[in-house]
Amino acid sequence: MLKPVKYLGQHFLSDKNIARKIAEAINPQPDDIIVEIGAGEGFLTEQFVGKVKKVFAVEIDKRAVDFLKVRFGDEELIRNDKIEILHQDFLKLDLKMFERFGKIRLIGNIPYSITSSIIFKAIENRNLIKDLTIMVQLEVALRIISRPGVKDYGILSVMCQAYSKPEILFRVSRNVFYPKPKVSSAVIWLDFEKGELSARILDHAFFKKIVKHVFNKRRKILRNTLRELFDDEILSKINFDLTKRPEQLTVEELIEISNALYEIYSDKNKSDVG
Structure with missing residues (x-):
C-alpha cells in the first residue's frame, strides 16, 4: 500500500465496491479506449483492464507507476496490448496522441x-472525448448541475452544460x-456526445470569454460588465434585457447573447477595415 503524498493531493480509494460501482455506471464496452487520470494503486484500473479494448493509466507519481507495472505486468495483458501505463502529468498530456483510436473515455x-x-x-478536447467520469468534491458536483437563480450557478455550470450533459x-x-x-464526494458524468447546445455557439473562444467575464462580476448587471x-453602439444593437445579472440567465440565453455580440462585433470590425 502506497503512502499518499500530500502535495499531490492524493486520496486513494480503499473500497473496491466504489470502483465497481463507477465501472457499472458507465457501462464499459469491448471497443472502449479508457484513459484513466491518476491511476494510483489501480483500484479503478482493474475494473476495465481486459474488459475494454485498451486502458491508458496516466499517473504522475513514479512510485504509483512502478506499483502499477508490477500489478498489471501480466504477460498476456501486455502481449495483447490491453494496458499502457504513462508516467505523465495529465494536464500536460497531449490528448491528440489518442486520435488514432477514435473517441476516448x-x-x-x-x-x-x-x-x-x-x-x-x-471541454477543449471534446472532439476527442466521448465522456468524462470523475470523482469530485460534492459541492463542485452540485455546482456543475446547478440552474440559474442560485448561488452555485456560475462559470463551471454554464461551460459544462453548454458542452455536455452533466x-x-x-x-x-x-x-x-x-x-x-x-x-x-460525488461521481459526476459529463456526456460530451449529448452536449447539443454547443452546436449553437458561433465562436467557442468568444463564448468562453463572455461567460468568464460576466460571471467574474456576477452581481453587476450585464450592461455594466459588457461595457468593459x-x-x-454595439450594446444598443443587442435585442436582450441587459439589466439582468448573469446568474439569472439560462445557458441558452448566454449563448444567444454571445452569438449576437460576436456577429455585431465581427461586422463592425469588417466595416472599420473596409
Missing part, C-alpha cells in the same frame, strides 16, 4: 485541487478513501 479519482483544470481541458451518478462517503478527506468589452 476519460475516468479518474482525481486531486480535487485540479478539478476545474481537468474539466476545462476535457449528471451526478452517486454520492460517495469520506470513509472509502485514505487518507479520509474533509469533504464529501464593447462600446454602447
Whole structure:
C-alpha cells in the first residue's frame, strides 16, 4: 500500500465496491479506449483492464507507476496490448496522441485541487472525448448541475452544460478513501456526445470569454460588465434585457447573447477595415 503524498493531493480509494460501482455506471464496452487520470494503486484500473479494448493509466507519481507495472505486468495483458501505463502529468498530456483510436473515455479519482483544470481541458478536447467520469468534491458536483437563480450557478455550470450533459451518478462517503478527506464526494458524468447546445455557439473562444467575464462580476448587471468589452453602439444593437445579472440567465440565453455580440462585433470590425 502506497503512502499518499500530500502535495499531490492524493486520496486513494480503499473500497473496491466504489470502483465497481463507477465501472457499472458507465457501462464499459469491448471497443472502449479508457484513459484513466491518476491511476494510483489501480483500484479503478482493474475494473476495465481486459474488459475494454485498451486502458491508458496516466499517473504522475513514479512510485504509483512502478506499483502499477508490477500489478498489471501480466504477460498476456501486455502481449495483447490491453494496458499502457504513462508516467505523465495529465494536464500536460497531449490528448491528440489518442486520435488514432477514435473517441476516448476519460475516468479518474482525481486531486480535487485540479478539478476545474481537468474539466476545462476535457471541454477543449471534446472532439476527442466521448465522456468524462470523475470523482469530485460534492459541492463542485452540485455546482456543475446547478440552474440559474442560485448561488452555485456560475462559470463551471454554464461551460459544462453548454458542452455536455452533466449528471451526478452517486454520492460517495469520506470513509472509502485514505487518507479520509474533509469533504464529501460525488461521481459526476459529463456526456460530451449529448452536449447539443454547443452546436449553437458561433465562436467557442468568444463564448468562453463572455461567460468568464460576466460571471467574474456576477452581481453587476450585464450592461455594466459588457461595457468593459464593447462600446454602447454595439450594446444598443443587442435585442436582450441587459439589466439582468448573469446568474439569472439560462445557458441558452448566454449563448444567444454571445452569438449576437460576436456577429455585431465581427461586422463592425469588417466595416472599420473596409
